[in-house]
Amino acid sequence: MKKKLAFSLVTLIAGFMLAIQFNLVNQPVVSDTRDMWELKNDLLKEQQTQVDLIEDISKLEGKIASYETKKNESKEEVLRDTLTELKTDAGLTEIKGSGVIVSIQPIKEEILLGERIEYISPVLLRRLINEMYRFGADEISISGQRYISSSVIRDINGQPKIDGYPLVDYPVEMQALTVNPKKLKQRIEGSELMDDFFIDNFEVQIKTPSGELTLPAYQNEINVEHMKPIMDGGES
């Protein structure tokens, strides 16, 4: 019985193949009975389809190209934006905006009296800067020197210097950018710093110019000691 079953299975497969082959060979040939005009019409239709397809292809290709360019541009743009942002934050770019001008100069009466004019104490200057930041100043420059996070004001050979630039020409002019110059002015005027400067024989005048102030970019190199850039795309 089992023998017969296997044999029957094989005959079934053989029959199946035979039928399929028979079908394949005996496919009726459909004769083309269209006349010339019908053929022309059909050809026209097919040509229209071809044109449509080509149009679709070109459209899609255009889309792909625009996406590609957008992708590239956006990458570059984002990088560029970030770079500019970082540079702005670091104080490496010129910056404009509303602000106040703080000019510090020796009290005229003292000069008239013939007293020797001391330099501005770096400690006092640092305090003034800190206070100004506390009062809402965003960017500060002193005598055309941009004050950034790594700037130093210190006494070098008896002269107060900011990043190596001496602050000995009076009036020492500080420019500070802020959203609300009037408020900053009032807060500085109202602080004890005025008295401290007065004790050192300096007077402080604060102006709020109507126009925009322009703070110069930081001129020196920023030394980065404990970081280095990753080359060739990085390892991540």
Added chain:
Amino acid sequence: MWLPVFGLLIGITLGFLVDFDIPHEYSNYLSIAVLAAFDTLFGGIRAHLQNLYDEVVFVTGFFFNIVLAAGLAFLGVHLGVDLYLAAIFVFGVRLFQNIALIRRILIEKWSISRKKQKKNL
């Protein structure tokens, strides 16, 4: 006896009913496979009549011959030699031989049974 015939009929009707289409390029392979299948089938019938039938040999032979024939045809196409002709030739000759043998065996059996009948009479 009738089960294999029944299977063949079922296979044929199934093949006609099922709208199973294969590309025209492969009709060569199918034809040679069909030939191989029939060669094996008749070989099996002959072996059965000669009491030499072995199921494993038959079934493996069936599939192996089909694959071999199709493979030969494929190779022929790629070599530019009509190798499938060789397969057709071999299978055709064997088909004739097998059918002839089957015929002889059947005639022999028939004549033996007739002699027996004559003796009985």
